[in-house]
Amino acid sequence: MSAQTAQWQDVAPLLQVRELSKFYAPGKGCGDIDFDLYPGEVLGIVGESGSGKSTLLNVLSARLAPDAGQVIYQSEQFGELDLYACDEAQRRVLMRSEWGIVHQHARDGLRMNVSAGANIGERLMAVGERHYGNIRERAQAWLEAVEIDSSRIDDRPSQFSGGMQQRLQIARNLVTHPQLIFMDEPTGGLDVSVQAKLLDMLRGLVAELGLSVIIVTHDLAVARLLAHRLMVMRRGQVVESGLTDQVLDDPQHPYTQLLVSSILQN
Amino acid sequence: MSEVATGYNFAYLDEQSKRMIRRALLKAVAIPGFQVPFGGREMPLPHGWGTGGMQVTASVIGQQDTLKVIDQGADDTTNAVSIRRFFARTAGVATTEETAAADLIQTRHRIPETPLRNGQILIYQVPTPEPLRFIEPRDSETIKMHALREYGAMQVKLYEDVARFGHIATSYDYPVMVNRRYMMSPSPIPKFDNPKMDRMPALQLFGAGFEKRIYAVPPYTQVTSLDFDDHPFEVQSWEESCAICAAQDSFLDEVITDDAGSRMFVCSDTDYCRQRVAQQEANP
Ligand SMILES: Nc1ncnc2c1ncn2[C@@H]1O[C@H](COP(=O)(O)OP(=O)(O)OP(=O)(O)O)[C@@H](O)[C@H]1O
Ligand SMILES: [Mg+2]
Numbered sequence: 001m002s003a004q005t006a007q008w009q010d011v012a013p014l015l016q017v018r019e020l021s022k023f024y025a026p027g028k029g030c031g032d033i034d035f036d037l038y039p040g041e042v043l044g045i046v047g048e049s050g051s052g053k054s055t056l057l058n059v060l061s062a063r064l065a066p067d068a069g070q071v072i073y074q075s076e077q078f079g080e081l082d083l084y085a086c087d088e089a090q091r092r093v094l095m096r097s098e099w100g101i102v103h104q105h106a107r108d109g110l111r112m113n114v115s116a117g118a119n120i121g122e123r124l125m126a127v128g129e130r131h132y133g134n135i136r137e138r139a140q141a142w143l144e145a146v147e148i149d150s151s152r153i154d155d156r157p158s159q160f161s162g163g164m165q166q167r168l169q170i171a172r173n174l175v176t177h178p179q180l181i182f183m184d185e186p187t188g189g190l191d192v193s194v195q196a197k198l199l200d201m202l203r204g205l206v207a208e209l210g211l212s213v214i215i216v217t218h219d220l221a222v223a224r225l226l227a228h229r230l231m232v233m234r235r236g237q238v239v240e241s242g243l244t245d246q247v248l249d250d251p252q253h254p255y256t257q258l259l260v261s262s263i264l265q266n
Numbered sequence: 267m268s269e270v271a272t273g274y275n276f277a278y279l280d281e282q283s284k285r286m287i288r289r290a291l292l293k294a295v296a297i298p299g300f301q302v303p304f305g306g307r308e309m310p311l312p313h314g315w316g317t318g319g320m321q322v323t324a325s326v327i328g329q330q331d332t333l334k335v336i337d338q339g340a341d342d343t344t345n346a347v348s349i350r351r352f353f354a355r356t357a358g359v360a361t362t363e364e365t366a367a368a369d370l371i372q373t374r375h376r377i378p379e380t381p382l383r384n385g386q387i388l389i390y391q392v393p394t395p396e397p398l399r400f401i402e403p404r405d406s407e408t409i410k411m412h413a414l415r416e417y418g419a420m421q422v423k424l425y426e427d428v429a430r431f432g433h434i435a436t437s438y439d440y441p442v443m444v445n446r447r448y449m450m451s452p453s454p455i456p457k458f459d460n461p462k463m464d465r466m467p468a469l470q471l472f473g474a475g476f477e478k479r480i481y482a483v484p485p486y487t488q489v490t491s492l493d494f495d496d497h498p499f500e501v502q503s504w505e506e507s508c509a510i511c512a513a514q515d516s517f518l519d520e521v522i523t524d525d526a527g528s529r530m531f532v533c534s535d536t537d538y539c540r541q542r543v544a545q546q547e548a549n550p
């Protein structure tokens with residue numbers, strides 16, 4: 001089921017965001033954020049540096065308390081949850097089971113001092129798996145799924161290239177079959193050819209697993225390739241949102257027009 | 267027997283400090299395996315010499331108590347001797363090397379082989395109380411992990427062992443779950459001693475001087491060692507038996523006996539070994 005059809009059917013949104021705001025200083029942060037995310041949908045958040053993309057992603061993924069507003073999440077385990085009114089214990093359970101968080105810098109999302117296998121296995125163990133053989137088997141399968149030779153299972157992430165580290169980070173998140181993934185510039189800092197391979201793989205996994213994704217990027221090519229829908233941010237506000245092709249091919253807001261004409265792109 | 271020193275409070279620590287430590291101990295006993303922070307006091311020995319254990323001992327010892335102190339199972343190592351002498355002098359208490367005759371046993375790195383009984387207190391010197399430290403350096407985070415019982419990361423350590431060595435190679439300070447609730451470091455005792463902690467009739471108290479934490483396992487509390495279903499917890503075992511007392515059930519140390527590199531295995535618990543020899547001589 002595609003995200004667009006989900007909207008027209010009687011499917012509850014996975015995430016409902018209501019009048020959300022978090023400001024460090026006037027214009028620094030994000031405010032008046034309202035949207036729904038449907039199951040299977042990939043939402044891209046774009047905008048220039050400092051526009052508040054990461055701040056918004058952190059608030060959405062329960063890592064940064066907002067000043068005001070609500071994030072309501074439809075949990076497989078807990079039902080409807082108001083993320084900042086519920087128990088912290090529940091939020092942390094979500095983070096290691098139903099959610100995945102892919103950081104821009106792999107070292108923020110990986111344990112660099114343990115093997116690739118342990119990195120993937122950790123979430124399984126966190127949700128109660130206690131059979132070494134099973135953990136190892138699943139780690140191997142996930143390494144292959146992200147196109148890392150499974151013979152590297154006992155190597156540390158520090159022995160991996162940047163692209164491999166990023167793929168390992170993705171495997172580590174996906175092993176518990178999360179339904180919602182948050183990504184902040186997952187291709188940032190990688191060579192163009194490595195980026196392309198990663199994007200290709202991501203696109204495949206998202207489609208195959210029916211993942212819902214919120215992805216922050218300042219790279220409109222990444223947004224076009226992965227996102228069904230876009231929100232364009234400027235100085236903490238959403239200035240335009242809509243289907244990716246519409247926003248990129250027929251931008252309405254002057255800022256989006258500038259962005260698309262690539263004058264603002266770095 | 268050394269002279270009782272004058273000019274000190276009983277067992278060196280002032281009563282105020284002892285009360286503070288006892289309050290921490292009561293809390294620790296009430297929440298088995300939970301690390302209770304306490305306002306650690308300076309003891310006249312360097313850290314690493316068991317000042318955490320000594321503060322606990324000083325706070326619970328009474329005039330009528332008999333104290334035993336061991337280090338690696340032996341009563342006669344420098345560390346054990348100085349701590350024993352310290353309490354003999356500052357508290358004037360009786361001391362013993364015999365496990366069964368002791369009311370309090372302060373220990374570093376071993377649990378005596380002779381089973382402890384209800385009424386005895388075993389006091390461990392602890393260098394690093396936080397079992398989650400290796401995976402999570404931030405205190406704010408480990409506190410949360412304990413509060414929310416998030417112990418999956420600890421299993422990562424065992425996973426790494428099996429991946430590298432084919433079995434769980436951790437042999438000292440092997441992590442345990444206390445009363446199915448809190449993960450606890452048993453201090454650097456060999457895993458051989460872990461099963462003795464389980465439902466032990468004696469009270470077990472743990473003092474970490476440097477990190478200022480106290481924790482406890484009340485008598486008869488369940489203590490289980492972490493493992494995998496397909497790699498169950500196992501203790502060390504030896505082909506040899508003790509060269510002195512022929513024990514086959516005790517933790518053995520390998521000792522080099524001459525310059526030619528000859529070796530033998532003997533009980534690490536010197537009192538246990540001596541008791542067995544005495545028994546064998548009494549009933550030849
Ligand atoms: N912890 C913080 N304290 C104070 N100000 C902050 C903090 N984090 C971010 N900011 C400010 O908030 C604004 C939004 O930052 P944010 O990181 O969300 O932007 P971004 O869109 O992700 O930028 P980039 O593309 O560079 O990553 C910026 O002006 C930033 O300097
Ligand atoms: Mg950012």
Ligand SMILES: [Zn+2]
Binds near residue numbers: 538
């Ligand atoms: Zn012996």
